[in-house]
Amino acid sequence: MTALVQVENLGRAFDALWAVDNVSFSVERGELLGLIGPNGAGKSTLYNLLAGALTPTRGEIVFDGRRVTGWKSYQMARVGMARTFQIPKPYRRLSVVENVMLTAFQRHKSVRSARTFAEHILADVGLSDHATAPVTTLTVGLLKRLEVARALALEPKLVLFDEIMAGLTPTEVAAMTSFVSELPARGITVIWVEHVLHAIMRTATRVMVLSRGQLIANAAPKVVARDPAVIKAYFGEEMSLA
Amino acid sequence: MTRNPGFISLMPARGTLSVFEIALLVLCVVLVVAPIPQNLQDIIVLTFLWAGLATAWNIAGGYTGLISFGHAAFFGIGAYASTILLVRIGVTPWIGIWCGGLLAALFGAVLALICARLRGPFFILSTLAAAEVIRIAALNWPSLTGGPEGLAISPSADSTNMVFASKQAYLVLMLGYLVLSYGVTKLIDGSRFSYFLFATRDDEDAASAAGLNPLAIRTVALMLSAALSGIGGSLFAQYFLYLDPTSVISPEVSFQFALLPAVGGLGTAIGPVLGSFLITPMSELLRSYLGSKVAGLHLAIYSALLIVVVLYFPSGIAGALSRLSRRREGKP
Numbered sequence: 285m286t287a288l289v290q291v292e293n294l295g296r297a298f299d300a301l302w303a304v305d306n307v308s309f310s311v312e313r314g315e316l317l318g319l320i321g322p323n324g325a326g327k328s329t330l331y332n333l334l335a336g337a338l339t340p341t342r343g344e345i346v347f348d349g350r351r352v353t354g355w356k357s358y359q360m361a362r363v364g365m366a367r368t369f370q371i372p373k374p375y376r377r378l379s380v381v382e383n384v385m386l387t388a389f390q391r392h393k394s395v396r397s398a399r400t401f402a403e404h405i406l407a408d409v410g411l412s413d414h415a416t417a418p419v420t421t422l423t424v425g426l427l428k429r430l431e432v433a434r435a436l437a438l439e440p441k442l443v444l445f446d447e448i449m450a451g452l453t454p455t456e457v458a459a460m461t462s463f464v465s466e467l468p469a470r471g472i473t474v475i476w477v478e479h480v481l482h483a484i485m486r487t488a489t490r491v492m493v494l495s496r497g498q499l500i501a502n503a504a505p506k507v508v509a510r511d512p513a514v515i516k517a518y519f520g521e522e523m524s525l526a
Numbered sequence: 527m528t529r530n531p532g533f534i535s536l537m538p539a540r541g542t543l544s545v546f547e548i549a550l551l552v553l554c555v556v557l558v559v560a561p562i563p564q565n566l567q568d569i570i571v572l573t574f575l576w577a578g579l580a581t582a583w584n585i586a587g588g589y590t591g592l593i594s595f596g597h598a599a600f601f602g603i604g605a606y607a608s609t610i611l612l613v614r615i616g617v618t619p620w621i622g623i624w625c626g627g628l629l630a631a632l633f634g635a636v637l638a639l640i641c642a643r644l645r646g647p648f649f650i651l652s653t654l655a656a657a658e659v660i661r662i663a664a665l666n667w668p669s670l671t672g673g674p675e676g677l678a679i680s681p682s683a684d685s686t687n688m689v690f691a692s693k694q695a696y697l698v699l700m701l702g703y704l705v706l707s708y709g710v711t712k713l714i715d716g717s718r719f720s721y722f723l724f725a726t727r728d729d730e731d732a733a734s735a736a737g738l739n740p741l742a743i744r745t746v747a748l749m750l751s752a753a754l755s756g757i758g759g760s761l762f763a764q765y766f767l768y769l770d771p772t773s774v775i776s777p778e779v780s781f782q783f784a785l786l787p788a789v790g791g792l793g794t795a796i797g798p799v800l801g802s803f804l805i806t807p808m809s810e811l812l813r814s815y816l817g818s819k820v821a822g823l824h825l826a827i828y829s830a831l832l833i834v835v836v837l838y839f840p841s842g843i844a845g846a847l848s849r850l851s852r853r854r855e856g857k858p
Contacts, residue, residue: 335735357734367735375728377793378721386725387736395718438737 286349288313288442288473289334294343296329303329305497307343311442316465316474318488318505320481322518325494327477328370331444334475335367336360348441362390366440368431370447370477374419381406381415383430387437402437409433409463424451429460436472443467445476449483461487485509493517543712546847547796554704558697565814567693571765573806574700575758578707580786580798582754585711587784588793589720590747591727592642596653597755597783599637599660600630602775604756605763609677610670612687619688623760630756631749633660638745654777661775676770679763688764696765703761704799707754711795723747724793755783789835791842800843805832 289311296304304326311317321327332338334345336357345353347365366387375383384402385395392398406412409429414422422430428448435443445464449457457480465487467474478484484491484505491508493501495517501508508514557570579601586592607629608622617625641652664671671677683691690696714720725733726740726747733740763769790801808831812824839846 337731337734356739357731358737358739361735361737369732369735373729373732375725375732377728378724382721382724386721386733386738389718389721390737393718395716395721398718434732434736 287311288315288348290344290346291334292344292346294330294333294345295341296333296338297341302341302497304333304340304494307494307497307499309492309499309502311473311475313441313473314468314471315489316468316476316487318484318491319475319477319494320479320484320491321494324496325517326497327494328446329497330494331367331446331475331477334360335365335444361438364438364441365444366435366438366442367444368428368435368446368448370450372424372427372431374422374427374430376419378419379416380411380419380422380430383419384433384437387434391439402433405433405437408436410459425453425456428452432460432463440472442473442475445474445478447478448476449478449480457483542716544796550796550799551705554701558694558701564693567697569807569810571693571696571700572810573802574697574704575762575765576782576786576806577799577802578700578704579755579758579783580790580802581704581707581711581795582751582758583783584751584787584792584795584798585714585723585754586748586751588787588791588797589714589723589727590744592744592748592751593650593784594653594748594751595650595777595780595784596637596655596657597751598775598777598779599653599657600634600752600755601759601762601779601783602657602660602664602771603630603633604759605769605774606664606671606677606759607756608760609679609763609769612679613677614670618686619760619764620686623688623757623764626760627753627757630759631753634749634752635745637752638741638748642741642744642748654780657775657777657780661771664771664775671771672769674770674772676768678769679767681767689767699761699764703758706757708795708799710750710754715795727793785832787842789832789839789842791844794842794844794848797842797844800847804843 287310291310292308294304294307295302307330319327319330329338333340336355336359339354343353344351348363350363352360352363375386381399381402384405385398388398388401388405392401403412403415406415409432411426411429411433414426419430428451432445432448449460452460461483464474464476476484476488488505490503491501491505492499493508493514500513500517501511554574562570583594583597586594604623604626607626608619611617611622611625612619637653637656641649641656644652665674667673679689680687681689683689722738722743725736725738726743730740786801786805787798788801789805790799791797809828812828816824816827
């Protein structure tokens, strides 16, 4: 079987700046791929390119055997690519379960079955108690879980998680880490951007490191952690704290 | 959210018919059949018409977040279409009103494809401009529209021409229109499509990531809203029997479209109806009692009342009512 995602020489320029520059990689089915890099490395731009929120300036994206370069967000969602937003984007005037139903509608056409499925997903991420609450009553941690629930309600082949742990308590981080690590076994391939590095290093099968728009490492977590280029990207050439 | 298990609930809730709505319908029927003085019947005709128009606007403005200050364009297109068909080629308005609705829907599609990419205030301004384009076109195409002199429909009563001697016939007509507009809204309410509208309104990026095409959804919503507004415009023409661009396709008409749902409660089915039932009689009565005594006083009082509503009932009358009923049921 071919790779789930195949990216070739992908690039996106904002004026003269290449936010993502000549990036190539592939993702196999069932992987849990960590994507890390310093702030401004181009992780969000890469996500937006994959999810169809931005059009690439150059390069090709193949997803699940289809050439999807230039496809729009809703088209990517329909072929099974789900995403979360770094800054949660709930439908503010709907309840928690209705927020999840909207994604569930892709595969569950009736309101009743979408609601049942959404309630199921909410139980999965531990939001059942809040199902009928207006989203405006949720804390940041719960909003992050809602983002995850909405993405999973698409029953995706691939999900892009964007910092779903920022603002979570240590207990919540532990719970979310084990939850995410079980997704590949359920047939959902994961790409995961996270600043809580230990979560990624413990669970990812492979880690890619972006720096200044370029892919500087792509290997097992232990190998990446010792890579001089990665250490340099995070801490600079020389540490002068004085 | 309060979701009642049965189909009939006490207060309006999504996807159910409430006791409140049935009572309101009974009241409307009573208003139609009761022996009421003609000048008051006049006000009731306008109240029904504007309730239907505001309900039409609400599908775009309230449910989909397409706040339009240009609905006079759809209204005008509907009014002119049926009237032109009647006076120029003798097509009965019983067919003409649907042509008016169709033409307005087509213009709605064009407007959606051009303007629905714009956000917030930019969309609002573009709808205002679109209505002006239609008004100016109507002014400058006298061979079709009669230009600034307008068009008149023969006032002799003739049911084929949808012209009636009794006000009661118009009451039935306008109530029928209100029921149509409201029925379409109730069909949407609580359906999958209603959630699509809400999602596009609340967050376009999230809606796209959920597999929805926001432009397509906006286009459908605006077309529906425009079609119903156009039908209302045709009926207005049949009631007044006279049309001219400046009074029909005016910003005042557009503002009225947006104002009634805002007062009644945006994005709720019942809101625009309550808005019209409160505002239309109020403004008509103020106009007739004060308009002749102190020039402009009725407008000052009208505006002051609007400010009070906006300040104290930000979610409209419907919002205030549903808060009240929740409190009585002991829910937060």
